Amino acid sequence: MDKVLGIDVGGTSIKVGLFTPDGELLEERKIPTPALVDDDAYAVVTSGITRVLAAHDAAPADVIACGLDIPGPVADDGTVGFLPNIQLDPEGLVGAITATFPRATVAFVNDANAAALGEVWGGAARxxxxxxxxxxxxxxxxxxxxxxxxxxxxxxxxxxxxxxxxxxxxxxxxxxxxxxxxxxxxxxxxxxxxxxxxxxxxxxxxxxxxxxxxxxxxxxxxxxxxxxxxxxxxxxxxxxxxxxxxxxxxxxxxxxxxxxxxxxxxxxxxxxxxxxxxxxxxxxxxxxxxxxxxLGNQAAMYGCAYEALRLRGEA
Amino acid sequence: MDKVLGIDVGGTSIKVGLFTPDGELLEERKIPTPALVDDDAYAVVTSGITRVLAAHDAAPADVIACGLDIPGPVADDGTVGFLPNIQLDPEGLVGAITATFPRATVAFVNDANAAALGEVWGGAARxxxxxxxxxxxxxxxxxxxxxxxxxxxxxxxxxxxxxxxxxxxxxxxxxxxxxxxxxxxxxxxxxxxxxxxxxxxxxxxxxxxxxxxxxxxxxxxxxxxxxxxxxxxxxxxxxxxxxxxxxxxxxxxxxxxxxxxxxxxxxxxxxxxxxxxxxxxxxxxxxxxxxxxxLGNQAAMYGCAYEALRLRGEA
Structure with missing residues (x-):
C-alpha cells in the first residue's frame, strides 16, 4: 500500500508523519537527530522512518512521496536558501532518502508555506x-x-x-x-x-x-x-x-x-x-x-507531505 | 483562419485589436460608441468588428476568443464588479458578442490585470x-x-x-x-x-x-x-x-x-x-x-485577448 511521508526538520530532532495518499495520518513520531550533515545522521533518519513503516506493515518501497519542511527559504524551483537555525545539507539528505525510498518524490518546503498547504490537505482551507x-x-x-x-x-x-x-x-x-x-x-x-x-x-x-x-x-x-x-x-x-x-x-x-x-x-x-x-x-x-x-503544529508536516504528492502529480 | 479579439472598453469608445492565435496584431481600430447598455450600442460594436474582420478576409465565425478589458474589478470567477467610470451592461454585451461570434470564448478582465497578461503574450514578460x-x-x-x-x-x-x-x-x-x-x-x-x-x-x-x-x-x-x-x-x-x-x-x-x-x-x-x-x-x-x-497602451488589448484564448484552453 502506497504511503506518504511528511518530515518536520528541526534543530535537534525531526518529526515524521506517516500518511495515506488520501491524507489520513497513520502515525506521528519524533526522532532525535544530530546535525543532518553526514551519512551517520542520515541513517538515523532513514532507519527511524523504516521502523515507523514496519509498524504499519509497510516497506521502504511503499513510500511514493516524501516532503521535508524546513525553517528557511525554498524558492519556486525547489532551491533551498540559507538556513540560519539548523545544520542541514539538503543534497546529502535527499540522497539518503532516495537511496532508502527509491520510489519517493522528494520536496523541500518552507515551514510556514508547508503549514498553509497542510491546511489545504487536512485543515481549515479544504x-x-x-x-x-x-x-x-x-x-x-x-x-x-x-x-x-x-x-x-x-x-x-x-x-x-x-x-x-x-x-x-x-x-x-x-x-x-x-x-x-x-x-x-x-x-x-x-x-x-x-x-x-x-x-x-x-x-x-x-x-x-x-x-x-x-x-x-x-x-x-x-x-x-x-x-x-x-x-x-x-x-x-x-x-x-x-x-x-x-x-x-x-x-x-x-x-x-x-x-x-x-x-x-x-x-x-x-x-x-x-x-x-x-x-x-x-x-x-x-x-x-x-x-x-x-491543524495546529501538525500543519507543516501535513503540508510538506501534500506538496511532495502534488509534485508527483497525485494531489 | 481563426482570429482572436481584444477589446479595450472605454467611456466613449472601444478599441478593437484583431489578433492571430499566435499573438500577431493584425489591426487596431477605434470605434466610437454610446453607453454599452442597449441593443443599438451593441450593434455598433459588433458591426464595427465585423468590418475589421472583413478587411482581413475573415468572417464572424472565425473568431474563437474575445477578451474585453474594463476599468473595474473582475473577480477570479469572472464576475464583473461595480464600474464607476463607464456605462456598461456586461451580460447584454456578452449576449450580443456571442450572438455575432458564435464560436468565441468571451472573457472580461480588469484593465491593469489585462495589461499584465499582455506583457506575457507579447511584451516584456514573455x-x-x-x-x-x-x-x-x-x-x-x-x-x-x-x-x-x-x-x-x-x-x-x-x-x-x-x-x-x-x-x-x-x-x-x-x-x-x-x-x-x-x-x-x-x-x-x-x-x-x-x-x-x-x-x-x-x-x-x-x-x-x-x-x-x-x-x-x-x-x-x-x-x-x-x-x-x-x-x-x-x-x-x-x-x-x-x-x-x-x-x-x-x-x-x-x-x-x-x-x-x-x-x-x-x-x-x-x-x-x-x-x-x-x-x-x-x-x-x-x-x-x-x-x-x-507594450505601452496596447498592453491591455493584448492581455484580454490572451486571457480569452487561455480560457478556451489554447494559450
Missing part, C-alpha cells in the same frame, strides 16, 4: 482556492496559496508576511535588519514586549511574565481586565490588520487563516482584528473571512 | 512565471501573475497595487476613501502634486504645469536641475519602492514591470527606484529585476 495563512509564533511566518497552488516566490520569500513593514518609524531593529516589520508586534515576543512597554509607560507593575514569548500570561491578564494587556493586544490587531489589508491589495484572497502559538487566543482577539481589518481594508475586499487555522 | 506590472497613469493600477496565471482576486482586488498604504499619516483622502495609498504619490496626479507642494513649501515659482497630470513638465524641470522636481521624484520612488518591498514579502515575484504614462520617464527615475528598493526590501529578494513594460 476546497479553498486562494488564502493566506499567518502563523503567529516566536516569529511571524506565512504561506500564500492562489489558484490552489503555493506561492513560494522567486527567491523563496513568498509568504514572508512577518516582514511586511507596518511602522516605518520603529527604532528597534527586526531580526531581518529592517525596522517596523509585522513580526516586531504580532509575534509572541512582540505581544509580550508591547505589554511590558505599556506597563512601563504607565508606571504599573506587569503581571508575572514567565519568558519573552509568554503570551498566555498577557491574554490571561487581558481576561482579568488588565488595561495594558488590552492596549498591547489592540496594537497587535491594528498592525496585523494593516498587514492583511496590504496583502489583500496584492492577492485579494478569499480567506485568512491565523495559526501559530498566539492563535491559541484567537477567539479573544478575533473580533478586534476583524473590526480593524474592516476599517483599514480597501472597501471591495473588506468582507474577506478571517478564521483560525485548523 | 516566458516569465511570476511578475507584477505597476501601471503609473492617472491612477496607479497593477496586475499580478504567479505560476504563469493572473491573480484576479476573490473580490477582484488582486493587483490593486495603487491602494497599498504607504503613508498612514497622510491627511488627504484617496479616491478609495482611505489615506496614504501609493496612488496618492506615484500616479501622474501624485507626482505633479508632490512637485507643486515642494515649490510652495520653498516659496519658489514652479515651472508651467499644463494640467493636473502633466508629469512631462515635471520631468523636464528635473532634467533642467529643478530641485523641487528632484524632491518630488525622490518621494515618488521612495513610496513606490516601499510598496514593491511589501509585494515581495507576499509573493516575491521575479520581475517588476513599470508601465503607464509616467513610465515614459522610466530611464530617468529607474536608478533611484532600484536604489531605494535595495534599501527597503527584505535582503533575500532585493535583487529582483525592475524594468520598463514593453
Amino acid at each position: 476546497g479553498v482556492q486562494s488564502f493566506v495563512l499567518i502563523a503567529l509564533g516566536t516569529g511571524v511566518g506565512g504561506g500564500v496559496v492562489t489558484g490552489g497552488r503555493l506561492v513560494a516566490g522567486a527567491f523563496g520569500a513568498g509568504g514572508e508576511i512577518g516582514h511586511i513593514t507596518v511602522e516605518r518609524d520603529e527604532p528597534l531593529t527586526c531580526g531581518c535588519g529592517r525596522h517596523g516589520c509585522l513580526e516586531q508586534y504580532a509575534s509572541a515576543k512582540g505581544v509580550v514586549r508591547l505589554y511590558l512597554e505599556e506597563c512601563e509607560r504607565r508606571g504599573v507593575t506587569p503581571v508575572n511574565v514567565e519568558h519573552a514569548t509568554d503570551t498566555l500570561s498577557v491574554f490571561k491578564a487581558l481576561a482579568n481586565g488588565d488595561e495594558c494587556a488590552g492596549i498591547a493586544v489592540d496594537k497587535m490587531c491594528d498592525y496585523l490588520a494593516l498587514a492583511l489589508s496590504q496583502i489583500s491589495c496584492v492577492m485579494d484572497p478569499e480567506l485568512y487563516l491565523i495559526g501559530g502559538g498566539v492563535a491559541g487566543a484567537f477567539a479573544t482577539f478575533a473580533p478586534r482584528l476583524r473590526e480593524r481589518f474592516q476599517e483599514l481594508a480597501l472597501p471591495t475586499c473588506k468582507d474577506v473571512r478571517i478564521e483560525a487555522a485548523g | 516566458g516569465v512565471q511570476s511578475f507584477v506590472l505597476i501601471a503609473l497613469g492617472t491612477g496607479v493600477g497593477g496586475g499580478v501573475v504567479t505560476g504563469g496565471r493572473l491573480v484576479a482576486g476573490a473580490f477582484g482586488a488582486g493587483g490593486e497595487i495603487g491602494h497599498i498604504t504607504v503613508e498612514r499619516d497622510e491627511p488627504l483622502t484617496c479616491g478609495c476613501g482611505r489615506h496614504g495609498c501609493l496612488e496618492q504619490y506615484a500616479s501622474a496626479k501624485g507626482v505633479v502634486r508632490l512637485y507643486l507642494e515642494e515649490c510652495e513649501r520653498r516659496g519658489v515659482t514652479p515651472v508651467n504645469v499644463e494640467h493636473a497630470t502633466d508629469t512631462l513638465s515635471v520631468f523636464k524641470a528635473l532634467a533642467n536641475g529643478d530641485e523641487c522636481a528632484g524632491i518630488a521624484v525622490d518621494k515618488m520612488c521612495d513610496y513606490l519602492a516601499l510598496a514593491l518591498s511589501q509585494i515581495s514579502c507576499v509573493m516575491d515575484p521575479e520581475l517588476y514591470l513599470i508601465g503607464g504614462g509616467v513610465a515614459g520617464a522610466f530611464a530617468t527615475f529607474a536608478p533611484r527606484l532600484r536604489e531605494r528598493f535595495q534599501e527597503l526590501a527584505l535582503p533575500t529578494c532585493k535583487d529582483v529585476r525592475i524594468e520598463a513594460a514593453g
